[in-house]
Structures are given as C-alpha cells and as structure tokens.
Amino acid sequence: MTENNKIGRYTFLAEPFHCDSSGKLSMGYMGNTLLNCADFHSKSRGFGMTYLHDHNCTWVLSRFAIEMYEMPAQYDRFEVETWVENVYRLFTDRNFAIYNAAGTIIGYGRSVWAMIDVTTRKPLDLLALHSGSITDYICDHPCPMDKPSRIKLREGQEVGRYVARYSDIDINGHVNSIKYIDHILDLFPLDYHLSRKVTRFEMAYVAETYCGETLTFYREETAPQTFDIEVKKEETLICRSRVCFSDQTTNNEQ
Amino acid sequence: MTENNKIGRYTFLAEPFHCDSSGKLSMGYMGNTLLNCADFHSKSRGFGMTYLHDHNCTWVLSRFAIEMYEMPAQYDRFEVETWVENVYRLFTDRNFAIYNAAGTIIGYGRSVWAMIDVTTRKPLDLLALHSGSITDYICDHPCPMDKPSRIKLREGQEVGRYVARYSDIDINGHVNSIKYIDHILDLFPLDYHLSRKVTRFEMAYVAETYCGETLTFYREETAPQTFDIEVKKEETLICRSRVCFSDQTTNNEQ
Numbered sequence: 001m002t003e004n005n006k007i008g009r010y011t012f013l014a015e016p017f018h019c020d021s022s023g024k025l026s027m028g029y030m031g032n033t034l035l036n037c038a039d040f041h042s043k044s045r046g047f048g049m050t051y052l053h054d055h056n057c058t059w060v061l062s063r064f065a066i067e068m069y070e071m072p073a074q075y076d077r078f079e080v081e082t083w084v085e086n087v088y089r090l091f092t093d094r095n096f097a098i099y100n101a102a103g104t105i106i107g108y109g110r111s112v113w114a115m116i117d118v119t120t121r122k123p124l125d126l127l128a129l130h131s132g133s134i135t136d137y138i139c140d141h142p143c144p145m146d147k148p149s150r151i152k153l154r155e156g157q158e159v160g161r162y163v164a165r166y167s168d169i170d171i172n173g174h175v176n177s178i179k180y181i182d183h184i185l186d187l188f189p190l191d192y193h194l195s196r197k198v199t200r201f202e203m204a205y206v207a208e209t210y211c212g213e214t215l216t217f218y219r220e221e222t223a224p225q226t227f228d229i230e231v232k233k234e235e236t237l238i239c240r241s242r243v244c245f246s247d248q249t250t251n252n253e254q
Numbered sequence: 255m256t257e258n259n260k261i262g263r264y265t266f267l268a269e270p271f272h273c274d275s276s277g278k279l280s281m282g283y284m285g286n287t288l289l290n291c292a293d294f295h296s297k298s299r300g301f302g303m304t305y306l307h308d309h310n311c312t313w314v315l316s317r318f319a320i321e322m323y324e325m326p327a328q329y330d331r332f333e334v335e336t337w338v339e340n341v342y343r344l345f346t347d348r349n350f351a352i353y354n355a356a357g358t359i360i361g362y363g364r365s366v367w368a369m370i371d372v373t374t375r376k377p378l379d380l381l382a383l384h385s386g387s388i389t390d391y392i393c394d395h396p397c398p399m400d401k402p403s404r405i406k407l408r409e410g411q412e413v414g415r416y417v418a419r420y421s422d423i424d425i426n427g428h429v430n431s432i433k434y435i436d437h438i439l440d441l442f443p444l445d446y447h448l449s450r451k452v453t454r455f456e457m458a459y460v461a462e463t464y465c466g467e468t469l470t471f472y473r474e475e476t477a478p479q480t481f482d483i484e485v486k487k488e489e490t491l492i493c494r495s496r497v498c499f500s501d502q503t504t505n506n507e508q
Contacts, residue, residue, distance in 0.1 A: 015286075015290055016290075016293065016424070016425070017286045017289065017290070017424070017430055017431075017432050019424065019425060020420065020421070020423065020424075020425075021420070021423040021424065021425060021427060021465075022425070023425035026421065028421065032269075032271045035271065036269055036270075036271070039270065074425065165440040166274065166275070166439055166440050166442065166443070166444050166447055167274070167280065167282065167436040167437075167439060167440050169274065169275040169444060170270070170271070170273065170274075170275065171270070171273060171274075171275060171276070171277035171328065173275060176271055177271075178271050182421040183421075185420055185421060186419040186420050186421050188420065189420070189465075189466075190420050190423060190465040190466070193420055211275075211443075211444040212443075212444070
C-alpha cells in the first residue's frame, strides 16, 4: 500500500447555518467535519460500524486539537485529509490537514482514540484487533502542529453553568463530543469573538454527561488570549479544553 | 421548461452528530437540510447570493412546516426535492419532498418566503424582480400535507427561558432560524422524546433575537401530544411553533 492510499480525502461546503456571526465556519462544525472524516476513513478500512458492532466495541475520542490559519467562509468548498500517524496498544493517533478550494493548507488537526468494549467499558488492545492490521494504515505525512497539551488549571474561576438538554444528547445517551466545543466557545461574549478568531482549540475528554445534569465551567487565562478550561459535573472532571484566540487583524497564515 | 427541470433534487447523509438520542436525524437538522436545498435551488436559478447582493436584498423565511413519516437513521442516505409552488406579490411558497434511499417518500415540507430590501427592511414585489422571471419556476407537483397553521395560544404556560449565545448567532447578527427548532424541542424532556417521534413541526417567524437577549417560551397542549408554542422577548413575539408528536409504535407511514 502506498502512502497516498493510506490518506483519505473528502470535500465539504461551509454551509451558512454552520457559520458563526463572522460568516466563517464555526469551530464546532470544523470539529464535526474532522470527526466525520475519521469515521468515513476508518469505516472504509475495516474498522467501521459493522466491525465494531460484530465485535461489541466502539471508538472513543480521547483528545482532539485543531489549529486553523483561516476558517472557510460560508459557501466555500474545503477539503480534509486524514490519516493514521501511530498505533499504540491502547491509543491511536489520527491526524488531519485542511485545504481551501485553491489547495492551500488552512489548518491541521490531531486526535487520539481508544477502542473500548461496549459492555465492560474497558479499553481493548488495538494491536491485537483484526490481526493487528490497523498498523498497515500508519502513514508518514506532515502535521506541523503541536501535540495536545497537558491542561491543568491553577486558579480557575467559575464562568458559567449549563444544564444538558435533549439537543445535546447522542445515540449513546450522553452529550456528544462536538456540543462541548459549542458550550465552551459560548463562555466568551459575542463581541470578544467578533474582534478575534480561534487559532487553536483543544479538548481532552474524561467522563460523560447525561441529560439534565449540570455542567460547571472554570476558566483561567494562562497567556494573553489563551484560556484553559475545565468542565465539571459536581466534583467530577468531564473534560478540559484550551482555546487560543488571536486578533482578527493578525496575519498568521502560513 | 418541463416540470421536471423546475424541481431540484439533492442527496444527503444523516451524519451521526446530527442525530438525536434515538439515532435518527434531529428535526433541527432536517430543517437545516431543507433550507440548504432552498438555497441551492434558488441560487442555481438566478436568485442566489450574487443577485441578492447586487440588488441589496435578501430572502426572509416567514413560515416553515415539516411533516415526517420516518426520520432517516444515522448513516442513511436520503434525498430532498424542492420546487416553487406559488409566487404572490409579497410571498412565495416553496415545497419539499423527502425520500429514503429506497426512493419511498418519508416526509414533506412547506415554506413561505418574502424578499426584503436589506437597508429599509421593507418587503419587495416578487413579481417585479428579475423581470418577473421567478414565475417561470412555478411547478405543479404534489405536496399532500396541510399548509402552515394559524397558531394562537389561549392559555400558554411559561415552560422555559433561554439566553441567546454566540453559537446561536448567524452572520446577520441574530439567532438563526434553525436554532429556534432546537430550543423548542429542548422544552420536552429526553424521556418524552425517547418514547415518541415528532410527526409535524411548524414555525412562524415574526421578529429577530440578538445575542444576550432572553427568550421566554410559553406552551399549550391544544390536542393530545400537539403543542402550540410562543417565544417572546419581553412582550415582543419572536416566533410561534406547533409540535405534533406520536407514539414511537404508531405506524403512520404512508
């Protein structure tokens, strides 16, 4: 298998209802799009729903980081490449590159996944699955963005609460991975968003939230325009996040 | 132009993140999909963004009704047809038919649109635009669902409040049309949704909501499992809605 065959490439349109007040695709929808690509790509390579269902196992997203130089504007076409960077016993690293319609790279993504047994909720040995064939898909392809950070708040301030509702809940009965991105970005006022763009967004998923449960959001500005966030359900940590903004006028395109 | 040429037909996939706790596409995303089709179809027929921008006008959704016999399940492909049923001086009726992958009709939609001048916010005479060419697209195609209802609460009870946030706001600076659908369905507990399906959903859009404004939701059960809803911003009516549920076990497919 050549390196090129190991890379999935998918085309999308930035739909108006998926864009925010700036008219650009929201970070939540970019996340949604990347996770769809992960799903399409693993499915077409033997690790899709049928395999998972027959083996009573499922992929679990552990970490997710997205870095964007320029977000697609509404009605823009964009392309996403995804590939497997590494496979360890308990985790696999899947990366992403995002291209604008002109073929210029406008962002990257990194994700870390585990596979668990649906009944026991215990992680499975990825190297033992499918006769270890997952390693055939490891691909050497550049992803020049930092790996997901270690996020730990020292002096987090409570900045918001949210009760999980019907529209947050997926087929597994818990708040879906993308909704946390929206809820975290909603901690910042519209005016703050309008004069800035999100250049890097990170999530570390720890525990699940069910409908009706109250999430409390703690935030600390650890560097100018860089915020570390912890989301808790009473004393239980649900997820951690880091959001890096830059001024809209800053030109940090590659 | 033949009748068939007047009908747009588009294919979609029910993405997992767009499905609700039942594993079926949420009504909000079905609405999103139909509005995208309206957009694609009007764009390819001379009333798209370029025309609107050059003429300083925009389409405004006034009424929207969706009736579903069966919602696509996650990973299902489905198709949407859309066509213009009528054009009046101030409004145009655009209809939709939704097909499952086997080609069976699983739902219908009706929408009513006005075109306004962006500066004055006044409605424009549709029959005078583009030399009246919009009437060329009128098409006789079946849409066997009731027209949007007159919704008027007699004894509405306050059932919820919601403060509009960053993720609700579109490029025009107000809460996007689809978000109201999610917020209205969030008035019903998860258990209520899990044992039922939404068979008909209606929206009548009246006024706009801006970020930070508080919406108050009033509800009245006007028939068994049929709810009329008014959404207000203080004393100002923002929109009205009707939601009809049926038991999941009821077989009301065509």
